[in-house]
Amino acid sequence: xxxxxxxxxxxxxxxxxxxxxxxxxxxxxxxxxxxxxxxxxxxxxxxxxxxxxxxxxxxxxxxxxxxxxxxxxxxxxxxxxxxxxxxxxxxxxxxxxxxxxxxxxxxxxxxxxxxxxxxxxxxxxxxxxxxxxxxxxxxxxxxxxxxxxxxxxxxxxxxxxxxxxxxxxxxxxxxxxxxxxxxxxxxxxxxxxxxxxxxxxxxxxxxxxxxxxxxxxxxxxxxxxxxxxxxxxxxxxxxxxxxxxxxxxxxxxxxxxxxxxxxxxxxxxxxxxxxxxxxxxxxxxxxxxxxxxxxxxxxxxxxxxxxxxxxxxxxxxxxxxxxxxxxxxxxxxxxxxxxxxxxxxxxxxxxxxxxxxxxxxxxxxxxxxxxxxxxxxxxxxxxxxxxxxxxxxxxxxxxxxxxxxxxxxxxxxxxxxxxxxxxxxxxxxxxxxxxxxxxxxxxxxxxxxx
Numbered sequence: 001x002x003x004x005x006x007x008x009x010x011x012x013x014x015x016x017x018x019x020x021x022x023x024x025x026x027x028x029x030x031x032x033x034x035x036x037x038x039x040x041x042x043x044x045x046x047x048x049x050x051x052x053x054x055x056x057x058x059x060x061x062x063x064x065x066x067x068x069x070x071x072x073x074x075x076x077x078x079x080x081x082x083x084x085x086x087x088x089x090x091x092x093x094x095x096x097x098x099x100x101x102x103x104x105x106x107x108x109x110x111x112x113x114x115x116x117x118x119x120x121x122x123x124x125x126x127x128x129x130x131x132x133x134x135x136x137x138x139x140x141x142x143x144x145x146x147x148x149x150x151x152x153x154x155x156x157x158x159x160x161x162x163x164x165x166x167x168x169x170x171x172x173x174x175x176x177x178x179x180x181x182x183x184x185x186x187x188x189x190x191x192x193x194x195x196x197x198x199x200x201x202x203x204x205x206x207x208x209x210x211x212x213x214x215x216x217x218x219x220x221x222x223x224x225x226x227x228x229x230x231x232x233x234x235x236x237x238x239x240x241x242x243x244x245x246x247x248x249x250x251x252x253x254x255x256x257x258x259x260x261x262x263x264x265x266x267x268x269x270x271x272x273x274x275x276x277x278x279x280x281x282x283x284x285x286x287x288x289x290x291x292x293x294x295x296x297x298x299x300x301x302x303x304x305x306x307x308x309x310x311x312x313x314x315x316x317x318x319x320x321x322x323x324x325x326x327x328x329x330x331x332x333x334x335x336x337x338x339x340x341x342x343x344x345x346x347x348x349x350x351x352x353x354x355x356x357x358x359x360x361x362x363x364x365x366x367x368x369x370x371x372x373x374x375x376x377x378x379x380x381x382x383x384x385x386x387x388x389x390x391x392x393x394x395x396x397x398x399x400x401x402x403x404x405x406x407x408x409x410x411x412x413x414x415x416x417x418x419x420x421x422x423x424x425x426x427x428x429x430x431x432x433x434x435x436x437x438x439x440x441x442x443x444x445x446x447x448x449x450x
Contacts, residue, residue, distance in 0.1 A: 001164075001165060001168045003168070003169065003172055006161055006165045006168065006169060007169075009160040009161055010036060010157050010158055010160075010161065011149055011155070011156075011157045011158075011159070011160070012040055012157065013149075013150070013155065013157075014037075014041065014117055014119065014155050014157070015117055017115075018045075018115045018116050018117060019045060019046075019047055019111075019112060019114075019115065019116035019117070020037060020041060020045050020046050020047070020116065020117055020118075020119055021047050021049055021108050021111045021112040021116055021117070021118045021119070022034050022037055022046055022047070022048050022049070022118075022119045022120075022121075023049060023050075023051075023104065023108055023118070023119070023120045023121065024048040024049065024050050024067050024070075024071070024078075025050065025063065025067075025121075025180070026050070026063040026064075026066045026067045026070070026177060026178040027121075027177055027178065027179065027180060027183075028163075028166050028167050028170050028175075028177040029121035029122070029123055029158065029163070029166050030120075030121040031070065031170065031175050031176070031177040032121070032158065032166050032169050032170055032173070032175060033119060033120075033121040033157060033158055034046070034048055034070075034071075034074070034076070035074070035173060035175055036157070036158070037119060037157070038074055038076060043074055043075050043076050046076050046077065047076075047077045047078075047079060047111060047116075048067065048071050048076050048077065048078045048079070049078075049079050049081065049107060049108055049111050050063070050064055050067040050068075050078070050079070050080045050081070051080075051081050051083060051100075051103065051104045051107050052064050052080060052081065052082045052083065053083060053085040053100050053103075054082065054083060054084040054085055054086065054087075055085055055086065055096070055100075055182075056180070056181070056182065059180075059181060062178065063178050063180070064080050066176075066178050067080065068080065070176075079111065081107050083103050083107070085099055085100045085103060088103060097190075105118075105154075108120075108154075109153075112153060116153070117153045117154070117155060118153055118154045118155065119154075119155050119156070119157060120154060120155075120156055121156075121158060122147050122156045122158070122159050123158055123159065123161050123162060123163055123165075123166055124159065124160055124161055124162045124163075124165075124209040124210065124212070124213050125162055125163040125194070125198065125209050126147060126159075127146045127147045127159060127209070127212060127213055127216055128146075128198060128201075128208065128209050128212040128213075129190050129193045129194055129198065130146050130147050131143075131144070131146045131212050131215075131216060132193050132197060132198075133189065133190065133193065134146070138271065138272060138273060139272065140257075140261070140271075140272030140275060141219070141222075141223045141226065141254075141257075141258065141272075142223065142261075143272070144215075144216070144219040144223075145216055145219045145220040145223050146212070146213075146215075146216035146219075146220075147159060147216070148220060159213070160210075160213050162209045162210070163209075223258075226254055226255055226258045227258045227262065229251075229252075229255045229258070230255050230256075230258035230259035230261075230262055231259075231262065233247070233248070233251050233255055233256070233259045234259050234262060234263060237259075237303075239302060240403075240421065241302055241304065241399060241400045241402075241403035242302040242303050242304035242305070242400055242402070242403065243263075243302065243303040243304075244301065244302065244303075245282065245285075245298055245301050245302060245303055246301060248282050248303060249282065249283060253279060256279050256282065257275050257276065257279050260275050260278045260279055260282070261275050263305060264278065264290070264294065264296075264305065267290075267292055267294050267305065267307070268291070268292035268294070270290060270291060270292070270294075274290050274291065277290075278290065278296055281296050281298050282298050282303060284298075285298045285299065286298060286299070287299075292307075293307050294306075294307060295307070297400070297401075297402050299400060299401060299402075300398050300399075300400045300401065301398060302398075302400040302403075304400055304402040304403065306402060316371075316372050316374075317329045317330070317371060317372060318369050318370075318371035318372075318411070319369060319370060319371070320367050320368075320369055320370075321334070321336060321367060321368045321369060321370045321410060322336070323336050323337075323338070324336060324337075326370060328370065328408070330372065330406050331406075331443065332406065332408060332441055332442065332443045333441070333442045333443075334370055334408055334439060334440070334441055335439070335440040335441075335442070336437055336438075336439060337437070337438045337440075338435060338436070338437055338438075339435075339436060339437075339438050340434065340435055340436065368410045368411060368412040368417065369410070369411045369412075370408055370409070370410055370411075371408075371409055371411060372405060372406070372407070372408070372409065373390050373404065373405065373407060373409055376389075377389065377390040377391075377409070377416060378390065378416070379393055379416045379419060379422070379425060380425050380426045381393065381422065381423065381425065381426065382423060382424045382425060382426050382427070382428060382429035383426070383429065384426075385426075390409075390416070390419065393419075393422060394407075394422075397421070397422065399421060406443075407419060407420045407421060408420040408441060418439070420441055
């Protein structure tokens, strides 16, 4: 092994200023990383954080003591944090390994909260193990990218160095380290891959870890491009009530799947299988129930996504309308402002509907109520000379069924005088240079002025 060749693969792309929180377990990887960062960025910038998991008894105490002594020798700031992982895992319902990882990163993030970054000591073998784990679980595009060299404020400078190369550099720099005895067992899934699978693959190709690193890097670059296209697709397809199915269906399927992954990520973590099923729903139409009480609907040229309980509970309400801001039970806000509109304001279109506001405020002698629709509601749109059921009007306007129960209606003395996305009733349309009410509806999906 040539030391220079190994060191050339270390990524020194951390910020030039600010604190560097380095996760220091005491193992060879983290000991080497801490040493390299101290040499590159200066010991005064580093804070070594060691999380004592409360699992391995005297051995864990030994590791904490080793870390403190090591940092003292390098004149580094050091912080040891004690956590009872078994107790925390019992409360959260997580596995011990999963809980330990979550708590570790939470501790790192807390220490780096003010103008800091985090450095962890993942290496090429860790990356290969992650790729194999993701493969056995049915990975999607993200899984094929393995461990990213950077995610947000988290940096992984030695990700392209193998475990054997890490140990070689420790010998070169005469760095002592400790060994976690649990890493030598096959009690955990990752350890089974490490001790039983990777050796076989390295017999097939001794450069297996370097090969997987190249593969992961290639997939990450492709993913970045696909997901940037997916973000553009979502922006292009966005409508007041969801996403335009025609725009989604014309996209490349890889971009569509990535777009659905972005869209559904805010509702919870879904498997790649569920993303593929969601893409099928977009192409075929209909409804799809997903884990986390999520319902996907591809109907009436629109894709909508919401929690199932939001569909079951229509958030039926009727409350008095007030001037200014009206925060409503269904998550929308209706802002009411009195003004004198000009002709251009009245005639401008919003979502292909004429902007129609209230005119002649003197007609509103009683306080209107803002409510959601009810069975049997009828409405007489301004300028059309007909009275129709609200349901029929919404059908004509092709407003998706999933959005209808959240539309806002204004009612005065039992008469519906305005409907969100439809406009004012006969006798209430705005007139130039006459007092009117401007209504602005805001929702989590954006702002609609109607």
